[in-house]
Amino acid sequence: MNILDKIVADKRTEVDLKKSVIPVSQLEKSVLFGRPTISLAAALRKSDSGIIAEHKRRSPSKSVINQDLNVQDVAKGYENAGVCGMSVLTDSKYFGGSLDDLLLARAAVQMPLLRKEFIIDEYQVLEAKANGADVILLIAAILEKDKIKRFSELAKSLHLDVILEVHNEEELHKSIMPNLDMLGVNNRNLKNFEVSIETSKTLSKLIPDDFVKVSESGISSIEAIKDLKPYGYQGFLIGENFMRTKNPGVAAGEFIGNLG
Template sequence: MNILDKIIADKQREIELKKKVVSINQLEATDLFNSRTKSLSKILANSNIGIIAEHKRRSPSKSVINFNHTVEDVTLGYQNAGVCGISVLTDGKYFGGSLDDLILTKATVNIPVLRKEFIIDEYQILEAKAYGADVILLIAAVLTQNEIQHLSQFAQSLGLEVLLEVHNREELEKAIMPSLNMIGVNNRNLKTFEVSLDYSKELSVHIPDEFVKVSESGISSVEAVKELQQFGYQGFLMGEHFMKTDNPGNEAKLFIQKLMSL
């Protein structure tokens, strides 16, 4: 069993336990559940920067990244730096995140917030809306074509945008459908954790133009962003590059300033 299989097995158990404690009715009764969401895809489509900065404390591949700052400090720093949106990892066991991180981010910033999670059930999408997400992530590697269609349509019915993550041509071909807003290419193989920007470059020509293209993971230089822009990418999801520093918000600010100067 690879790490991705382990995460999904744990996630299935976690969801079943949560359903016993917090009902769907309780999620739907929250103030945020009926609030209007912000469009990340529109912001990216009209931006020359396209940075989606991520709050991530640790990962299976890197262990501890940053436990020194509050989510409020990090995400406010990101917003002040001028990022287009913020990604918040909510998985606890493998990434050190929580739904509290999501709702605290929503209370801190006024730009679109993405719930970064291994979503396999409608319940998690209801959670995302109840805790303040504007966008959800769906990962093609762990979902069938029917599941992608069902979950993405359900998310959009709640006013949430959908970023669909793929890693290869096979995943992309099963995933292309109207109920997506953005298609992201993960430069990290979730089964081996090998990283290469070539994944984004090779898949770019196969992503239809009606979707905003997002490159995810392994981006650590302004030059990489500029190069990927030439392949049609308008969004760049970056977490570790900022989070591994003493001041993620300031690092993002310096990065964006350099990006704008080229």
């Protein structure tokens, strides 16, 4: 069993438990459930930098990244830096995040927020909406085609943007469908955790222009972004690069400033 299989198995247990405690009707009564959302795809289309900055405390591959910062301070710093949106990890066991992180970020800023989660159930899409997300992530590696269709249709009915993450050509071909706004290419090989932006370059020509192309993982330098822009990428998800610093907002601002 690889790390992704373990995460999904634990996630099923977690979601079943949550469903038994907080019914869908309660999620739908949330103050934030009726909130108008902000489109990340639209922000990326008109941005020069295309930076989506992440809040990530730890990860299975790198263990502790940064446990010392308040999520609301990170969110404000990122917004002041001029990022297009913020990705908030909400998985607790493997990444040290929570839905409270999403709520606190939402209370602090007006920019688009992506709930970064291993979504395996419609319930989690409703949870995202109820806790202030504007965007959900669907991961092709853990979802069959019919679930990608169902979850993306539900998200669109809630006015949430959808980014679909793929790692290879096979995942891409099974996943392309109309209800997606963005296609994210993850440059990390899930089997050995090696990272190569060549993955983004190879898959770029297979992604229709209707979708905003986003490159994820291994984007730690200005050169990497300049290298990928000719391939049609308009979004760049950066997590550890900023979170490893004492002030991620300042780091993001300097990075964007140097992009020119």
